Amino acid sequence: MNTPKENPVSTTAAAPSGAPSKKDAPSSGSRLTEHLGDFKRLSFWAENAAPIGLLLLVIVFSFLSPIFFTTGNISAILMASSILVVLAIGQSFVITTGGIDLSIAATMTLGAVVFGLSWDAGHNFWLAVLLGIGASTLMGAASGFLISKGKVTDFIATLGTMGVATGLALILSNGRPITIRSDELLSLTTGKVWIVGLPFVIAATVAVLAWFVMFRTPFGMHIQAVGGSEEAAVANGVKAGRIRLAVYVISGALAGLAAILLIARVGAAEPAVNQAYLLNSIAAVVLGGVALAGGRAKIAGPVLGAILLMALTNGLTLMGVSQFYQPLAVGLVVVLAALLTRFQSR
Amino acid sequence: MTTTPAPAPADTDVLLSATGITKSFGGVHALRGAHLTMRRGEVTALIGDNGAGKSTLVRCLSGIHQPDGGEILLDGKKVHFASPLKAREHGIETVQQNLALVEDLTVWQNFFIGRELTKGVGPFSMLDRKKMKAQSLDMLGDLAVNIPPVTSRVRRLSGGQRQAVSIARAAGWSTSIVIMDEPTAALGVQETARVENVIKTLRDKGVTLLLISHNFDQVLRLSDHVAVMRRGLTVAERRATDTSGDELVALITGAKES
Ligand SMILES: Nc1ncnc2c1ncn2[C@@H]1O[C@H](COP(=O)(O)OP(=O)(O)O)[C@@H](O)[C@H]1O
Ligand SMILES: [Mg+2]
Numbered sequence: 001m002n003t004p005k006e007n008p009v010s011t012t013a014a015a016p017s018g019a020p021s022k023k024d025a026p027s028s029g030s031r032l033t034e035h036l037g038d039f040k041r042l043s044f045w046a047e048n049a050a051p052i053g054l055l056l057l058v059i060v061f062s063f064l065s066p067i068f069f070t071t072g073n074i075s076a077i078l079m080a081s082s083i084l085v086v087l088a089i090g091q092s093f094v095i096t097t098g099g100i101d102l103s104i105a106a107t108m109t110l111g112a113v114v115f116g117l118s119w120d121a122g123h124n125f126w127l128a129v130l131l132g133i134g135a136s137t138l139m140g141a142a143s144g145f146l147i148s149k150g151k152v153t154d155f156i157a158t159l160g161t162m163g164v165a166t167g168l169a170l171i172l173s174n175g176r177p178i179t180i181r182s183d184e185l186l187s188l189t190t191g192k193v194w195i196v197g198l199p200f201v202i203a204a205t206v207a208v209l210a211w212f213v214m215f216r217t218p219f220g221m222h223i224q225a226v227g228g229s230e231e232a233a234v235a236n237g238v239k240a241g242r243i244r245l246a247v248y249v250i251s252g253a254l255a256g257l258a259a260i261l262l263i264a265r266v267g268a269a270e271p272a273v274n275q276a277y278l279l280n281s282i283a284a285v286v287l288g289g290v291a292l293a294g295g296r297a298k299i300a301g302p303v304l305g306a307i308l309l310m311a312l313t314n315g316l317t318l319m320g321v322s323q324f325y326q327p328l329a330v331g332l333v334v335v336l337a338a339l340l341t342r343f344q345s346r
Numbered sequence: 347m348t349t350t351p352a353p354a355p356a357d358t359d360v361l362l363s364a365t366g367i368t369k370s371f372g373g374v375h376a377l378r379g380a381h382l383t384m385r386r387g388e389v390t391a392l393i394g395d396n397g398a399g400k401s402t403l404v405r406c407l408s409g410i411h412q413p414d415g416g417e418i419l420l421d422g423k424k425v426h427f428a429s430p431l432k433a434r435e436h437g438i439e440t441v442q443q444n445l446a447l448v449e450d451l452t453v454w455q456n457f458f459i460g461r462e463l464t465k466g467v468g469p470f471s472m473l474d475r476k477k478m479k480a481q482s483l484d485m486l487g488d489l490a491v492n493i494p495p496v497t498s499r500v501r502r503l504s505g506g507q508r509q510a511v512s513i514a515r516a517a518g519w520s521t522s523i524v525i526m527d528e529p530t531a532a533l534g535v536q537e538t539a540r541v542e543n544v545i546k547t548l549r550d551k552g553v554t555l556l557l558i559s560h561n562f563d564q565v566l567r568l569s570d571h572v573a574v575m576r577r578g579l580t581v582a583e584r585r586a587t588d589t590s591g592d593e594l595v596a597l598i599t600g601a602k603e604s
Contacts, residue, residue, distance in 0.1 A: 216472040221451070225459055228450035235410055235446035237431035237460030295450035317494040 041268035042343040049286045049337045050304035061315035081310035082199035083239030083261045089210045090254035090285035093247045098167040098294025100155035101251045105278035111259030113169040116178030116269025125184040133256030140252015144245035145165045169271040177270040188264040198259045211299040213345035245306040283334040361386040366416035367482040378578035391565040394575035399451045408440040409433035437522030445512040449501040454482035485518030525556040532533045562591040
């Protein structure tokens with residue numbers, strides 16, 4: 001009763017099932033059977049909801065629509081999902097620390113408007129890109145400072161920066177879209193590597209880099225540690241405040257990159273509210289098997305989750321389902337995934 | 347009033363001394379001028395009732411808390427631990443009462459968190475996972491009754507295994523001082539014996555130890571010097587050879603004043 005802060009070691013924690021008595025990893029034979037056993041566990045399905053769901057979707061839609069599983073359409077799905085993939089990766093970094101970035105879509109909009117204005121002002125394309133991404137990064141840093149230095153909770157801080165970013169985008173652009181005609185943007189939209197459009201190549205590159213940072217660098221380990229237990233991380237010398245700041249900077253920068261992809265897609269920088277992107281970025285992360293409580297990082301999951309959401313929308317459109325039903329379908333899929341995560345082994 | 351330190355034997359040399367340490371959390375005065383002396387190569391025991399302030403003192407010595415007042419001398423020089431990293435740099439390793447393990451990370455990651463081994467240079471320096479796994483396995487040694495694979499997540503370990511991981515980490519990294527805050531609190535007989543062996547091995551290697559324990563037999567068996575805390579103050583010090591379990595109980599409860 002005197003030491004509420006200290007939880008003594010849980011004596012109820014179960015011993016690991018079948019803990020090997022030998023020191024190192026089990027032999028490859030037992031590893032195989034272990035993996036076969038995986039399929040029987042609900043946690044296996046829960047942890048791999050995104051790839052399994054994607055596979056199911058592809059199979060079902062391929063039967064329902066002859067167009068769905070064609071190179072043209074697959075290429076279109078990947079193209080359409082590139083923006084969400086980039087956003088979901090940013091969101092995944094934040095959620096791994098146990099936070100959430102509600103400002104991600106608004107920050108993207110702000111980045112798009114700043115890019116548009118810079119371009120309109122006659123700046124070089126790459127300078128405009130730099131300014132757009134820079135503005136978004138600053139927005140992310142603002143959220144990060146509020147959270148790490150101001151000790152504001154993630155939800156409230158990013159709710160605030162969401163409003164600020166949306167407002168700034170409207171004020172700066174006077175509420176009107178800025179049409180962009182640039183050769184660089186044109187080659188971004190039309191460029192291809194085999195059947196894969198350049199935007200998706202960019203998104204995939206971001207994913208590979210993000211995976212490397214998260215799982216192969218001390219920084220990535222610290223992100224997971226802060227999300228898992230800030231107290232323990234700090235006791236081991238991790239600077240939790242810096243890590244929290246950094247993930248929001250990453251999220252902001254990726255929102256800026258997504259802004260460029262968005263402009264390439266619609267051909268204009270619009271101050272429109274892109275709230276669907278916010279919800280879908282969180283949905284993709286949840287579908288990817290990342291717990292909102294933080295501590296367990298995933299990159300491939302959220303990427304597949306983003307593609308899944310886009311494949312779902314695409315398939316429904318192909319089947320002539322009214323646009324009105326699409327948010328409903330997305331919502332149901334996310335709820336299903338969220339229910340499944342309850343069965344994840346931790 | 348009762349804070350006069352027991353006369354220290356002049357022949358041993360002091361490695362760490364903390365004096366007049368105060369620390370408050372809001373209105374809670376956890377430490378009200380505690381002091382502690384650790385002699386080089388000795389096992390110093392710190393005992394006291396729950397809430398006496400032992401863990402708070404430990405956290406001040408390991409850089410998690412910064413004391414509100416008082417000073418810490420290490421090797422005669424005044425030190426200030428602004429962060430746990432600073433304490434580590436001075437060779438102080440700690441097994442916190444809450445073990446300070448990140449459950450979502452693996453055993454080897456917990457061994458190396460905050461001091462990862464990397465290979466490569468600049469932005470392309472990456473974790474040397476192989477090396478860290480191998481070294482963790484070494485550090486874990488034969489401490490645990492059921493050695494967990496270093497690649498398993500801490501969440502999956504039993505209470506005893508977790509405690510073993512935390513102790514092995516501190517012992518493995520130790521250079522000069524190891525602090526253990528109730529290291530055997532949740533352990534069985536066999537596991538406790540192993541931890542006591544670790545303590546003896548460390549002492550034989552010349553490491554200076556601070557042991558916090560409620561087990562008086564253990565304290566008398568392992569330590570050279572005993573400090574007693576009560577309500578944020580160090581109220582008595584004894585050489586382990588000059589005291590008994592009964593006296594320690596009396597000192598802890600206040601039935602006997604210093
Ligand atoms: N982080 C904290 N915040 C508030 N109160 C604390 C904190 N840490 C310790 N305390 C209080 O300080 C007092 C001493 O606690 P502690 O050092 O854990 O005692 P011990 O380890 O001797 O059992 C207790 O009253 C405890 O509730
Ligand atoms: Mg304690």
